[in-house]
Amino acid sequence: MKTAQDRFDDLVSLYLDEALDPEGVEELSRLVAARAPLAARFVRLSRVHGCLRQIEAPGASERMLKRRASRRRRLAFAWAVVAAAALLGFLLILWKL
C-alpha cells in the first residue's frame, strides 16, 4: 500500500523525468505550495537528480557550456559580418549619389 509520501515521490520522479501529465503537474504544484516539508523533499530529490547527472556524465555540463559559448561567438561574428556588409552597402549608395 502506497503512503502519501510514496505518491508524492512518484509525482516528483515523473516530473523530473518529464513524464508527468498536466493534471499531475497541477497536483504536484498544489502539494508543494501547501506543505513546506514536501517542498523541502522536492528540493532534496532534485539535488539527487543533479548529483546523479554529475556522477554518470561528468563534464557534460562543462561541454554544454563550451558549446554554448562557441555558438554565441559564431552568432556575434555573423552579426558583425552582416553589420559590416550593411554599412558597406550604405556607403556605396552614398558614394553613387
Added chain:
Amino acid sequence: MGDTPPEAQDSSSRELMEHRTNLFAFVLSIVRDFDVAEEVLQDAAAAAGPPAGASLGAWVRLARSKLPRDVSLSREAVDALERAVEAVSPADWLEAVRQYRESLSGQTRSMLRMRYRDGMSGAQISRRTKHPVSAVHQRLGRARAMLADRVRSRPGGGNGP
C-alpha cells in the same frame, strides 16, 4: 549584463559557487533539464549579482529572475521551493550519493546510467530493457528517493528539515 566590470563578475562567480549546490537543486527542480539549469546559473553569474556576502536567498531570487517563462509548476509552488531551498542543508551530497549508489542493484544502476549518462527517456529505457515504462519510472523514482533518504540520514548529512 554586458556592462558589469570583470572584477565584479569574478566576485559574483565566486559567491555563486559557494551556493551552487542549493541553487542548482532549486533551478533543476523547476526546469528539470540539466543544460537549461546550467544556462540559468551561467546567466545569473554573468548578471550584476547581489552585494558581496549576500544570502543564499538573494542568489535564489536572482536565479529565479533568469528562469525561462514557460515553467510547468505554478507560481505558488515555485515560491514554496524558493523558501524550501534555504531550509535544506547545504552539505555536499555528491560523494555520498556516489557511495550509496553502489548499494543499488545492478539493474537499477544500469537504468540510472541510461537515464543520466545516455540521456534516455523512460520510454527509451523501457524499449531497451523490455520492462514496462511504468516499472522503469518506478525504479528510477525509488532509487532517487532511497538515495535522498540515505544521504539525509547519514551522520553529518544535513538531517534538517
